[in-house]
Amino acid sequence: MSDFFPRSSTLHESEEPATNAVAERPARAPLAARASRRDPSRPEPILGARRLAKTYRKNKHVVPVLRGVDFEVATGQFAAIVGQSGSGKSTLLHLLATLDAPDEGRVEFDGRRIDNLPAAERDWIRNQQFGMIFQFYHLLPELTAIENVLAPLMISEGVFRYWRNRRQHTARAAELMDQVGLSHRLRHKPREMSGGEMQRAAIARALITQPRVLLADEPTGNLDSQTGEEIMSILRDLNKSQELTIVMVTHDNAIAQQADVIVRLKEGRVERCDAEDLRTSSTHVA
Ligand code: ADP
Ligand code: MG
Numbered sequence: 001m002s003d004f005f006p007r008s009s010t011l012h013e014s015e016e017p018a019t020n021a022v023a024e025r026p027a028r029a030p031l032a033a034r035a036s037r038r039d040p041s042r043p044e045p046i047l048g049a050r051r052l053a054k055t056y057r058k059n060k061h062v063v064p065v066l067r068g069v070d071f072e073v074a075t076g077q078f079a080a081i082v083g084q085s086g087s088g089k090s091t092l093l094h095l096l097a098t099l100d101a102p103d104e105g106r107v108e109f110d111g112r113r114i115d116n117l118p119a120a121e122r123d124w125i126r127n128q129q130f131g132m133i134f135q136f137y138h139l140l141p142e143l144t145a146i147e148n149v150l151a152p153l154m155i156s157e158g159v160f161r162y163w164r165n166r167r168q169h170t171a172r173a174a175e176l177m178d179q180v181g182l183s184h185r186l187r188h189k190p191r192e193m194s195g196g197e198m199q200r201a202a203i204a205r206a207l208i209t210q211p212r213v214l215l216a217d218e219p220t221g222n223l224d225s226q227t228g229e230e231i232m233s234i235l236r237d238l239n240k241s242q243e244l245t246i247v248m249v250t251h252d253n254a255i256a257q258q259a260d261v262i263v264r265l266k267e268g269r270v271e272r273c274d275a276e277d278l279r280t281s282s283t284h285v286a
Contacts (some may be wrong), residue, residue: 045108046245047096047213048072052105053268054091065091067268068105073213073261076243078236080256082278083265089249092265093217096247097130098122110212127156131206135218137198139190145201146186149173152209169208176204180234196227203234207244214238216248220255232258253278 052069055062065088073079083089094100096107098114107115114125126132139148150173154162162169177183180200190198199219206214216235220228232255238244250256257275264273 043074043076045072046075047109047247048107049092049096049102050106050108052092052095052102052107054088054095054100054102064268066095066102069265069268069270071096071263071270073245073247075212075245076239077261078239078246078259079248079261079263080259081247081249081263081265081270082251082253082256082273085251087265088268089251089265090217093215093247093249097126097132097215099126127152128209129212131209131211131214133199133202133206133214133216133219135221137190137195137202137222139198139201139205141190144187144189145182145193145197146170146173146177148190148201149177149204149208152205156209173204173208176207177201180204181230194227195223196230199223199227199231200234203231203238207238211244213245213247216246218250219248220250220252225254228252228255 049069049071052066052071053064054066055064057063069092071079071081071092081089081092091100095102095115098107098117101115105115106113109125109129114122117125139145140151143151150169153165153169157165174183174186177186177200180203182197182200182204185193185197185201188197190201193201214235219235220231223231235246235248236258239246246259248256248259256262257278262273262275262278263270264277
């Protein structure tokens, strides 16, 4: 890991909270000075964004979506990003995952800037270090549940290595599916599964490469509230028992309240809020 990704960036040494005070931000202290002032009791940031800006342009329409977003999640934290529909939650998550590039600013992972890496390195990080789940699951319809879970390994290892390791891989996929309560659906195709079951399969797929961060875009958005709670219970358990870092986007306050850290996207910037703010929030988040 360290050979592949030399630790050269600033995120680990940061002692600044995620704020919007971009304009007022003082010049950053040199790396060594900041490292010596680091509070050892504070968890290390693992993934973050600095002053991210993103504008979409379509024909004559210019849509500024992010206008200087600062965000970070520490190792083992469960972070929720809330905001109204169209506020840029998915855009931010896609930028964090390097699925899209910012116009300005930077994304840092494990102490290194990643948004400007060559495509092959970004692909490697996404495949090995990030797990992703989506509102509509994005399972491959022709594959069974367990084949979907195995797909990231087939992609990363290639045919020959995958074939050599297939027994261990299959055992691990089955174990993960058991962990998410899906051991009775190993050979089912997505069309034979319920929404909750498809999301469980998507979680197992996201975990097969033992990622360091799980990025979730409205993971309960297509589920009834009880099934959504079951998915949240799996995510909370992964976060607590395996210290999996999670960044979850949701428009649902009740879901977001279960995270350790909550930020709200509004007018292209983020503000910190807590569970109490969400409970008493007069603005309906939809
Ligand atoms: P959210 O996830 O909070 O609902 P999104 O990040 O999906 O919001 O979108 C934010 C805004 O950016 C919306 O107004 C949306 O229409 C616009 N947008 C998102 N993706 C694109 C795109 N690829 N091209 C043009 N506009 C886009
Ligand atoms: Mg969205």
